[in-house]
Amino acid sequence: MIFPTxxxxxxxxxxxxKPTVFLFVTTWCGDCHYIKPHxxxxxxxxxxxxxxxxxxxxxxxxxxxxxxxxxxxxxVLENGEEIGRFxxxxxxxxxxxxxxxxxxxx
Numbered sequence: 001m002i003f004p005t006x007x008x009x010x011x012x013x014x015x016x017x018k019p020t021v022f023l024f025v026t027t028w029c030g031d032c033h034y035i036k037p038h039x040x041x042x043x044x045x046x047x048x049x050x051x052x053x054x055x056x057x058x059x060x061x062x063x064x065x066x067x068x069x070x071x072x073x074x075x076v077l078e079n080g081e082e083i084g085r086f087x088x089x090x091x092x093x094x095x096x097x098x099x100x101x102x103x104x105x106x
Contacts, residue, residue: 001043002052007062010054019049019078021101024056024068031091032072038094046101049076076104 004010013020023039025032043051056063056071066075070089074097075082086092086100 001039002050004052004054007059010052010059010062013050013052014077014080017079019076019083021046021049021051022066022075022077023051023053024059024063024071024073024075025053026056026071029071035072035092035094035097038097042094042097042101045098049101074100076101 002013004013010022025036039051039053043049054062056068056073068075068087070087072092073087074085074092075087076084084100084104086097
């Protein structure tokens with residue numbers, strides 16, 4: 001998991017073209033804490049994807065631009081283009097995230 005600290009670091013991840021899962025969370029989000037213990041297993045199951053965690057509150061302009069309406073939410077980019085999103089206000093289970101990532105059709 002990569003933890004970008006500013007927009008320049010996020011831009012560098014996007015520009016290098018590697019498939020990247022941007023996971024938007026916050027420190028106060030109960031549903032984010034619910035999924036946190038499962039993230040290492042999710043990463044391990046998808047070694048061809050890079051994972052970057054962003055605190056939505058610290059990256060609010062980006063969250064607004066990307067229409068992150070609820071957390072936790074995932075946006076997947078490859079070669080600078082969005083190839084998938086799992087964005088809503090509902091709790092996400094490990095299985096739901098795994099199914100979403102498996103269905104990217106890569």
